[in-house]
């Protein structure tokens with residue numbers, strides 16, 4: 347495959363030799379996505395922080411795609427996000443597909459989140475996607491096209507309690523991707539937005555406070571199918587699972603009766619009034635005019 351040969355992305359049987367970057371591939375959805383692209387014969391470059399996990403994944407990918415490789419680093423840093431794209435092009439001569447999947451959860455009371463944590467969530471979950479996309483665009487333009495698939499969350503459509511920062515980062519990703527649909531028209535570069543509901547991955551174990559969600563968690567392979575479908579059919583946006591009754595109901599209630607949706611979401615994990623009292627007491631004692639300042 348030369349560095350400008352065109353690949354027919356409308357049929358996964360013809361994806362062999364395509365170059366794919368997957369962020370957040372050391373576990374969960376990203377890992378499954380990388381394996382699936384490797385099975386199609388794509389050259390996969392995977393990124394995340396845990397290098398041991400990436401090494402093990404690349405070993406697996408090489409069963410189908412011997413030149414697959416990894417780059418370990420922190421996607422909350424712009425220099426690493428840009429380096430990832432440069433390394434893909436230097437190693438493989440081209441970049442066809444960019445899957446922005448890395449994310450850190452943030453499930454915490456707004457009173458307990460400090461501004462540094464908030465900024466970090468935005469950097470990892472949103473800015474990394476912006477940085478990689480900006481770095482990838484010239485290479486995709488040179489190639490005559492490409493695919494950017496951004497993995498968002500259904501939590502950006504109906505924000506559950508304690509998910510404010512996480513949802514904000516995903517809403518930014520949604521707006522960025524929707525803008526790309528307009529701005530990239532005619533370039534050959536296609537942007538897709540994938541909005542997963544609850545999936546069985548290790549992200550649930552990383553939450554600052556336990557989630558009260560007790561419903562079904564789906565297998566990550568469904569998100570992989572969705573990503574593949576977005577590429578083959580050049581879809582703009584897809585919620586996954588597509589016909590999940592709870593997600594469908596939530597979307598309609600959010601649209602038609604936002605007040606009801608808000609109450610329903612709040613009931614999932616009722617807010618603790620003691621947390622408000624504690625935050626108020628901290629504010630009173632720390633701000634000018636409070637007891638400690640006299």
Ligand SMILES: NC(=O)c1ccc[n+]([C@@H]2O[C@H](COP(=O)([O-])OP(=O)(O)OC[C@H]3O[C@@H](n4cnc5c(N)ncnc54)[C@H](OP(=O)(O)O)[C@@H]3O)[C@@H](O)[C@H]2O)c1
Pocket residue numbers: 369370371372373374375376393394395396397399419420421422446447448449450470497498499500501541542543544545546547548549552
């Ligand atoms: N699972 C769900 O229910 C669900 C629902 C909606 C949306 N999603 C979205 O699906 C995507 C994948 O999540 P998942 O469920 O598969 O969770 P996961 O298993 O926790 O995977 C998250 C990935 O992001 C990487 N990552 C986190 N912080 C990073 C950083 N600073 N730099 C580089 N990589 C970083 C992690 O690797 P390292 O820790 O090794 O860096 C890991 O590979 C995320 O965008 C998530 O928001 C998931």
